[in-house]
Amino acid sequence: MSEHPPVIPQAEPKARLSGTSPDESDLTRSRIGAPLASVSHRSVRDDGWRWLDSDLVYSFTRSKLVMAAALLTVLMLGAALLAPLIAPHDPYDLKSLSLLDANTPPAWEQGGDARFPLGTDDQGRDILSTILYGTRSSLLISLTAVLLATGLGVALGLWAGYAGGRVDAVIMRAADVQLTFPAILTALLIDGVMLAVVRNTTLEAGKFWVLVISIGLAYWVQYARTVRGVTLVERNKEYVEAARLIGLRPVKIMFQHILPNVLGPVLVIATINLALAIITEATLSFLGVGLPPTEPSLGTMIQIGNRYLFSGSWWMVAFPGFTLALLALAVNLLGDWLRDALNPKLR
Amino acid sequence: MLAFAIRRLFEALLVMITVALLAFVLFRYVGDPVNQMVGQDTSLEDRLKLRHELGLDDPVLVQFARFIANAATLNFGISYQMKQPVISIISDRLPATIELALAAALIAVALGIPMGVYTGIHRDSWLSKVFLTVSLVGISLPTFLIGILLIYVFSVWLHLLPTFGRGEVVSIGFWRTGLLTVSGLKALILPAITLGLFQMTLVTRLVRAEMLEVLRTDYIKFARARGLSERAINFGHALKNTLVPVITVIGLQLGSIVAFAIITETVFQWPGMGLMFIQAVQHADIPVMAAYLMLVAFLFVLINFIVDLVYVRIDPRIRILRRAA
Amino acid sequence: MAEPVLSVRDLKVGFPIRRGTLVAVDGVSFDIAAGEVLGVVGESGAGKSLTGAAVIGLIEPPGRIMAGTVQLSGRRIDDLSPEEMRKVRGRRIGMVFQDPLTSLNPLYRIGDQIVETIRTHTGLSERKARERAIALLQEAGIPGARARIDSYPHEFSGGMRQRVVLALALCAEPDLLIADEPTTALDVSIQAQIIALLKRLCRERGTAVMLITHDMGVIAETADRVAVMYAGRIAEIGPVREVVQSPHHPYTKGLMGAIPTVATQAERLVQIPGSMPRLTAIPAGCAFHPRCPHAFDRCRRERPERMPAGASEAACWLVAETAGAGA
Secondary structure (H helix, E strand, C coil): CCCCCCCCCCCCCCCCCCCHHHHCCCCCCCCCCCCCCCCCCCCCCCCCHHHHHHHHHHHHHHCCHHHHHHHHHHHHHHHHCHHHCCCCCCCCCCCCHHHCCCCCCCCCCCCCCCCCCEEECCCCHHHHHHHHHHHHHHHHHHHHHHHHHHHHHHHHHCCCCCCCCHHHHHHHHHHHHHCCCCHHHHHHHHHHHHHHHHHCCCCHHHHHHHHHHHHHHCCCCHHHHHHHHHHHHCCHHHHHHHHHCCCHHHHHHHHHHHHHHHHHHHHHHHHHHHHHHHHHHHHHHHHCCCCCCCCCCCHHHHHHHHHHCCCCHHHHHHHHHHHHHHHHHHHHHHHHHHHHHHHHHHH | CHHHHHHHHHHHHHHCCCCCHHHHHHHHHCCCCCHHHCCCCCCHHHHHHHHCCCCCCCHHHHHHHHHHHHHCCCCCCCCCCCEEEEEHHHHHHHHHHHHHHHHHHHHHHHHHHHHHHHHHHHHCCHHHHHHHHHHHHHHCCHHHHHHHHHHHHHHHCCCCCCCCCCCEEECCCCEEEECHHHHHHHHHHCCCHHHHHHHHHHHCCCCCCCHHHHEEEEEEEEHHHHCHHHHHHHHHHHHHHHHHHHHHHHHHHHCCCCCHHHHHHHCCCCCCCHHHHHHHCCCCCCHHHHHHHHHHHHHHHHHHHHHHHHHHHHHHHHHHHHHHC | CCCEEEEEEEEEEEEEEEEEEEEEEEEEEEEEEECCEEEEEECCCCHHHHHHHHCCCCCCCCEEEEEEEEEEEEEEEECCCCCHHHHCCCEEEEEECHHHHCCCCCCHHHHHHHHHHHHHHCCCCCHHHHHHHEEEEEEEECCCHHHHHCCCCHCCCCCHHHHHHHHHHHHHCCEEEECCCCCCCCCHHHHHHHHHHHHHHHHHCEEEEEEEEEEEEEEEEHEEEEEEEEECEEEEEEEHHHHHHHCCCHHHHHHHCCCCCCCCCCCCCCCCCCCCHHHCCCCCCCCCCCHHCCCCCCHHCCCCCCECCCCCCECCCHHHHEEEEEE
């Protein structure tokens, strides 16, 4: 829930001699003896599919764990997005709920009901449906928040790096101040303030945006710092000078020319960020300042279920908890792998 | 050394003032102090009179100055929700959080560093893989989930440890401690593990990464070329070079434990400042939120400052360069 | 004749990669006698440093010695257990690396580092070891050694640091010193001093030296014999005078030709066309044939063995032809 310290390699250095240069494929003879192939071992696929032979994909297929994590993430993503189609009930439809159905155990237990495969919560909502919808909410909020953080952070980073001087100083100072606090605290604070402001209005849908803004604003800093660093380096290069001489406007230079160089590290940060965003949203909901019980996310479900843990209704916590754990683990694994795979130092 | 300290002090002050500004804006403009304090049927005249008495008509800068002066004397106003002076609520809750934070920090460091060192040296042993899996779990799972899991296993299922609260406390002056009773200590275990696990994971990963980097350096290679024993290399050279840069980062991480306590205290209903803050957020109790913000900021800034000074002391490169400069 | 201190035969060092094995040192053999300085020259990537690492047993995994033997004073050391090899390092073989700043642990005083090494290999007491260290530093030309022994590495200049590094490598009195680019990271003005120091210290102790460098000037100054490496193999090996003044292998000729001297009249520097092949694409037959102006059919098919040429040996079919024809 706190930022990872930047660029610390997490895996062992792999003694890989080859980069991704085309030369390496020109193995005309194997060193062990007979020629491997009479033709040079170029990638046999044509240009569109060449990337399948790249080191990135190789490292991906090497690790079964990472592949499993990716598969899991895709499945959950799919299930969540298709929730309205595949869920047996609609947990947000308050009229369809009946308190008589409340606290039903999972279908395979005694007292269970086949209509509610994983049981119901204290309001009579089907746990399975709520998990699907809840995951959907969590993912939507997290993705949007990451987009916000990325957009804001990259823009500020480009600006700070390119403009330099006062602008740079102010932005970086703000970043430093915000970095003294853990992101969760920042998110909590923004959330709390916005709730206090919005308190007097009855915008329920507003909760979505409150969370997005809280989480997004909590995580822009890492992007800004990294992008600023790259921008500072690129700014001094000749192609930027040339662009300036031609008379291109600074904004155009920043976005068209410098931005592509920054995408690699930004992608890595974004993946890690997604995992953090999911956890942050769940935490905020668990603490009661996120999504409300009427439209619960996984975190809210866990909070509700927690109250009933001791009275024996374990399913209200277990299933959402398990789902959240899987989701967090999967995205984390992917992020870890991506960071190692894209880290030039480990090549 | 003195110049360095003064500069850092100045920067720290800058951060504090920025935070104070934020807290002030929060306090003054979000929600209305007057409306929170009076009943619904208080007349408009009385409200205006109250505003004037509270000094809410004065220029903003004056109000800000007054706010800072008040904060310096630990006067944070009255809680909207509990109708008590904020400072008394804080001093009531502070010991609980401090004890929890220290216990968690102890776990994080006492377990994290050895695990990090071990997995750095023995990269491929099965024990390393176990440690790394634990660390992956610790860093992936949300803290509250871990807390609930622990409660379920050790309280509900095994009946070994209490599910919530602090147990019995003993008062030493104004400090109410749970460390002197068996039930107090028992109640401390699960929350401390929950709070410390995430930090422990970070420490392990940090130490391990640094250890791996150090073991790849030329001076370690040269030490091997000189025939030094593995022991001397790992625990003499590598360890020292690993811990020196890492100790400052660890110090900073530990500072953030106080903030993470919010979650743990909520899960375990631990009567500390974190729980107080969450309740304040839930009830839009602005004075408490503002006070917590200031306090936590002060704590972080203090820890940052101390850590900087310590680092300058222990790294001979910096120490000597500064002396020469 | 006395037994050579170091005897390397058919050494092969390789790295397993996902498409097979990369052979970086391919059948290298040479001897070094006591007190002799053997220079090992070649371009970057020729395998010189790896050969040195192989001798002292410090190849980084997954690289490993695939074949061949390394003998120290008649006894094999390439098949020793890690613990036995550790005892050999420092005590019987010393090694210095290129960058003196990164070779020394920045958080330890240099005196402590020397004393630690001395005490690892001898039973000397702390005090005696310290005296020895001070004497060594004085020998290495560090002024005020008694005071400076308690300084940290960054308090020394580059040249001073390399002196300390040399002292460290020699403090346990090894029979062989491997110096891997010892002067490359130093200022030109300092280079000469360090080389002179190295020569003196080793001559006084009768230490054999394997001097790895890409700088022919250093070799000409310092070495007794020189081995020229190309693409993981030795192209030519012989007394330094002969190799420098009358080289036999076309590659060596190219190297010597490329060094401008005061006497050179030419307008442009001579260059060997092309570049050394990557390890994954080493040509069949003689590794140098694509760039060789004298290559003929046999060069493309068969890998040449080392053949006598004057007082040296060269791995070139040309030599065989001329030897056969001329003798």
